[in-house]
Each structure stands twice: as structure tokens, then as C-alpha cells.
Amino acid sequence: MPRYRLDIEYDGTPYAGWQRQAGQHSVQAALEQAILGFSSETVTLRGAGRTDSGVHATGQVAHVDLARDWPDDTVRDAVNAHLKLASETVAVLAAAKVTDAFDARFSATGRHYLYRILNRRAPPALEKGRVWWTPGRLDAGAMHEAAQQLLGRHDFTTFRSAQCQATSPLRTLERLDVARSGDLIEVRTSARSFLHNQVRSMVGTLKRVGEGAWTAADVKAALDARDRAACGPMAPPDGLYLVKVDY
Amino acid sequence: MPRYRLDIEYDGTPYAGWQRQAGQHSVQAALEQAILGFSSETVTLRGAGRTDSGVHATGQVAHVDLARDWPDDTVRDAVNAHLKLASETVAVLAAAKVTDAFDARFSATGRHYLYRILNRRAPPALEKGRVWWTPGRLDAGAMHEAAQQLLGRHDFTTFRSAQCQATSPLRTLERLDVARSGDLIEVRTSARSFLHNQVRSMVGTLKRVGEGAWTAADVKAALDARDRAACGPMAPPDGLYLVKVDY
Structure with a gap:
């Protein structure tokens, strides 16, 4: 076949x-x-x-x-x-x-996600359902800086859904970049694999940094807590895109 | 008031x-x-x-x-x-x-439109209604070259809806650029004002060039004909965006 x-x-x-x-x-x-x-x-x-x-x-x-x-x-x-x-x-x-050796799930060596935040006072008219609308001004630079705390191999229990079925909470985060382009903030992240809800949990936590409620040190402390309760409010699915898979 | x-x-x-x-x-x-x-x-x-x-x-x-x-x-x-x-x-x-001197319509000194063509075999899943899907390969370079025939002050009767209510068919086209970025072809056009259906008529005609049915000379001849019947099939509204108005 x-x-x-x-x-x-x-x-x-x-x-x-x-x-x-x-x-x-x-x-x-x-x-x-x-x-x-x-x-x-x-x-x-x-x-x-x-x-x-x-x-x-x-x-x-x-x-x-x-x-x-x-x-x-x-x-x-x-x-x-x-x-x-x-x-x-x-x-x-x-x-x-x-060939039969190819398995879309198990042969994958990298997964790349994009998360799009529309950061302006007016709600989206053209991109409803395709972005996370956050009307309060976010500091994308601070979000990027804090994001770097999460790079590398860690126990991501804090950023993992309670329903996550992965046997281990250890993952190696290779990229977590935050950049603003006009009213749009794009978060780009890469890893071999992610835990359930990991990207949305990380983005929700970084939003707290963007609005000034959390510092980069708070993000590091949340990671170190290895406790789901330490996570910021999870970002909605609307802004998340699976953009590329490496083999 | x-x-x-x-x-x-x-x-x-x-x-x-x-x-x-x-x-x-x-x-x-x-x-x-x-x-x-x-x-x-x-x-x-x-x-x-x-x-x-x-x-x-x-x-x-x-x-x-x-x-x-x-x-x-x-x-x-x-x-x-x-x-x-x-x-x-x-x-x-x-x-x-x-001030009361500002009139959104009559004070405008320039209008800028973007027309987006999705040029790939697969139909749009995320951008349905936001692009013109053309599965056959288009030559964006040939489209751009032909587009330059339309720049300047001309009688645009060929590219004007039969229902157009403008008193004169004369318009000065300042920009008509066609550029490919991956599967997306973007047409950007600027003028003080446009006739009814002018952008969609021009894009529909340029598509004929992109697929090799027409040459740049055919576009020039269509313009010179000053005849609506000489226009290529009109592009659908889906891909068209009013992006900026100058004052």
C-alpha cells in the first residue's frame, strides 16, 4: 500500500x-x-x-x-x-x-508554531478568530526578554495542561521569539515536540509580562515552581498556527 | 457640530x-x-x-x-x-x-488599493473570501511589465463598469505594481481616484497576461480601444482591499 x-x-x-x-x-x-x-x-x-x-x-x-x-x-x-x-x-x-519508514508523528524532528496577537484598541474586523485581541498596550521587547528564560531543557509542568498525556514533562525549547510589527505581535516558537497547551500557556504568561504585571524573573520562578497553578491565564486558541514540521 | x-x-x-x-x-x-x-x-x-x-x-x-x-x-x-x-x-x-473643511470623499488626494491573488493548486482554507484563488500558474513578472502600460493619464473606458457614474472616464494612474511572494501575488495600485470597478477590471486583464493569453501590447490595445468589451474578465471582489486614503 x-x-x-x-x-x-x-x-x-x-x-x-x-x-x-x-x-x-x-x-x-x-x-x-x-x-x-x-x-x-x-x-x-x-x-x-x-x-x-x-x-x-x-x-x-x-x-x-x-x-x-x-x-x-x-x-x-x-x-x-x-x-x-x-x-x-x-x-x-x-x-x-x-516510504513506509515515514511517520508524520514519530519521524518529526521539529515543530514550529506561530502565535499572533493583535494589540490595538479596535477589535479585529478582518482577522476575527485568527488573532488574540489584546486592547491594552503590550511591551513586546519585555515579552521577548522574559521568553528567553524558558529556552533549553526544562520540566515544563507549569506550562502543561492537566489533561496532558505525555509521559514526561521534560521538553527542550529551541526558540521563543516575540516581535512587534505595527499592531501585530508575533510569537514564534520551535521544539522537537511540545506538551499539551504548552504554547498557549507560555504566551498567556508572556502577556502578563507585556502588560507589566510580571517580570522576567517571575516567569523563571513560574517555570521553576513546576506547578500548573503558577502559570498565567492561558492564551485562546484563535491566534495559534502550526506552521511547519521538520523531518 | x-x-x-x-x-x-x-x-x-x-x-x-x-x-x-x-x-x-x-x-x-x-x-x-x-x-x-x-x-x-x-x-x-x-x-x-x-x-x-x-x-x-x-x-x-x-x-x-x-x-x-x-x-x-x-x-x-x-x-x-x-x-x-x-x-x-x-x-x-x-x-x-x-475641522468642517475636512470631507472624507472630496478632500481625498489619493487612494491606495491592494489586490491579493492566491496562486497555487490548493484552494484557500484560511483565506477564503480574502483572496482571488487562481490555481493555474501566473507569471507575475509579465503582469507587472504589462501593468506599466496603464500608468499615467488615460481614458479608462475599457476598465470602467457600464454602471460607472463618473462624469469623465479620464483618470491618472500613479502606481500599478505586481509582485509575487511565495504563493501570493500582490497588486498595489494608487491614483487620486478610480472609476467604478477599475481596479478589478485591470487585475482581471493582467491575469490574462499572467497566464500567457495576452501580451503587454494587448493590454495597451485594450486601453486604446476605449471599449468596455475589450476588457478581460473582471476579477472577483474577494481579493480587493482599500488600504489607505491620502489627504
Whole structure:
């Protein structure tokens, strides 16, 4: 059975998240349904990142095994045609045959997320659901400086959902950059893998720094506490995008 | 009566356009309704650009006269609060008191539009309604070169809607740049004023150049024909944004 790598974009707003769940609509189910429509096969996709409800992607990666050896572009176009028929806000950017050694989740060596904050008095008209709107002025420079406290290998229990199923809270954070461009503050972060809700927990904590309520030392103390209760209020899913997966 | 300049952003998708029309929902009516909700006054806004149905703005400008002398920020925040209550996709970015000599439409000395084309095989998942999706590869360099044929003062009858109410078809086009950035082709254009449907007509014609059906000389011939029938198929409203107005 040929294996295909799918590069996927989605607006996560209408979905219960990436992962298939009984009684709820997910990005994974939307794609599996589209593949069923095109190839008449009931398949299971495996994705690189199990994004939460409302989280978006411009570079999600998944793999799927199909019975027939279709041309790559046929897979991409046919799945997109079926996604469109079902009015899904999901698109396959590329489909490419890969070897059986490729596993979208377990072969991934890096994951890159972008978090977008719209920092202005007026609410978003064009980007509703695509940004976190924070009307109070944030100091992006202070947020960036504090963010550097979190780089490296740490126990990220503070920044981990109580529902996180990872066996270890240890992760190595490779990048956590905060930069302002006009009214937009972009947080870019990279790691081999992240804990459940880690990015949104870190961004919510950095927002406290941006508004002057916390210092960089407070962020370090929160990390060292290894206590979920020490985390700032979690940022909403709206601003979060899975942008790239490394293999 | 103090006059206020309003800088406005909107997602034009749900509206019949900027201008108030009987029996249809417009951006102007949404704002007038929000002002009524906040100040109990029935007002008439005048906007710099009468954008069509489905056209967006990040920098529309309008003026309005109010009975009371409110602080600028109160006007901005109160109008936004009422827009939100009504679930409008419109936001006031800034409100500022101006003299009676300021007229959003007649004082404008320049208008700047952006047209965004998503040029890739996969349809947009995140930017549906915000871009013109063209799956066939377009040559942005050829489009830019052909666009330069349209710069300067010309009779733009070819690129003007049959419904255009301007007394003269003469306009001076100051900028028409086409540039690719990844899968996105951005067309940026500036003039003191544009004819009805002029930007979408020019972009639709340039797309024909991008796909190799027309040459730069064909664009020049279409302009010289001064005939609406010589225009390429008009680009959809989805990709068009009024980004800035000069005074």
C-alpha cells in the first residue's frame, strides 16, 4: 500500500481540533471523509501535531496509506475537491508518495508554531478568530526578554495542561521569539515536540509580562515552581498556527 | 457640530458594499446604526471609497458630524462596542476630531488599493473570501511589465463598469505594481481616484497576461480601444482591499 505525506492548511475555528473524537467534527475526520469520498477507502490519518479546537495550521503534516498507487497531484486535487463539496475549511497543499519508514508523528524532528496577537484598541474586523485581541498596550521587547528564560531543557509542568498525556514533562525549547510589527505581535516558537497547551500557556504568561504585571524573573520562578497553578491565564486558541514540521 | 474622521477596517464579505442601499445591508448602514446606538443620533456618513459588495478595507476613511463633543477615544470605543453587539465585521481603528473643511470623499488626494491573488493548486482554507484563488500558474513578472502600460493619464473606458457614474472616464494612474511572494501575488495600485470597478477590471486583464493569453501590447490595445468589451474578465471582489486614503 503506497503511503502519502499530506501537507495541510486549515482554519481550525469550526473544528473540535485535529483529532477524531466521537460525536464531534475534527480536521482529521474531515480529511478521512474526503479520502473516503475520493477512493472509497476508510482510512486513518496520523498527524504531526494534535492541534486543539480553534487552532489553525498552515503546515500540518499527516500520512495515510492508500490501496491504489495514485499520482501525487491526483491525491491532492481529489481530496481538495471532496473537502470543498463538504464545505470544510481544510485544504491539502501537497501530497507526496513516501516510504513506509515515514511517520508524520514519530519521524518529526521539529515543530514550529506561530502565535499572533493583535494589540490595538479596535477589535479585529478582518482577522476575527485568527488573532488574540489584546486592547491594552503590550511591551513586546519585555515579552521577548522574559521568553528567553524558558529556552533549553526544562520540566515544563507549569506550562502543561492537566489533561496532558505525555509521559514526561521534560521538553527542550529551541526558540521563543516575540516581535512587534505595527499592531501585530508575533510569537514564534520551535521544539522537537511540545506538551499539551504548552504554547498557549507560555504566551498567556508572556502577556502578563507585556502588560507589566510580571517580570522576567517571575516567569523563571513560574517555570521553576513546576506547578500548573503558577502559570498565567492561558492564551485562546484563535491566534495559534502550526506552521511547519521538520523531518 | 463637531466633525469626526473615522478610520475603518472591514471584512466586506457580508455586505452589499460600502454605500447604504434600501433593503440591503451595507458597511455605511452598519456604522450609522452603531452611532445611533451610542449617541441616539441619526447620522449620514460620507466615505472616501464606495467599495463594492465583498470588497474589504483596512484603511477606509469616513466623516460624520455629531451633536455632542465627545472625546475621540470615546467615539472609537463606543461605536466599536455597538458594532460588536450587532455582530458586524466592521471596526473603527481611530476617531479624530477634524475641522468642517475636512470631507472624507472630496478632500481625498489619493487612494491606495491592494489586490491579493492566491496562486497555487490548493484552494484557500484560511483565506477564503480574502483572496482571488487562481490555481493555474501566473507569471507575475509579465503582469507587472504589462501593468506599466496603464500608468499615467488615460481614458479608462475599457476598465470602467457600464454602471460607472463618473462624469469623465479620464483618470491618472500613479502606481500599478505586481509582485509575487511565495504563493501570493500582490497588486498595489494608487491614483487620486478610480472609476467604478477599475481596479478589478485591470487585475482581471493582467491575469490574462499572467497566464500567457495576452501580451503587454494587448493590454495597451485594450486601453486604446476605449471599449468596455475589450476588457478581460473582471476579477472577483474577494481579493480587493482599500488600504489607505491620502489627504
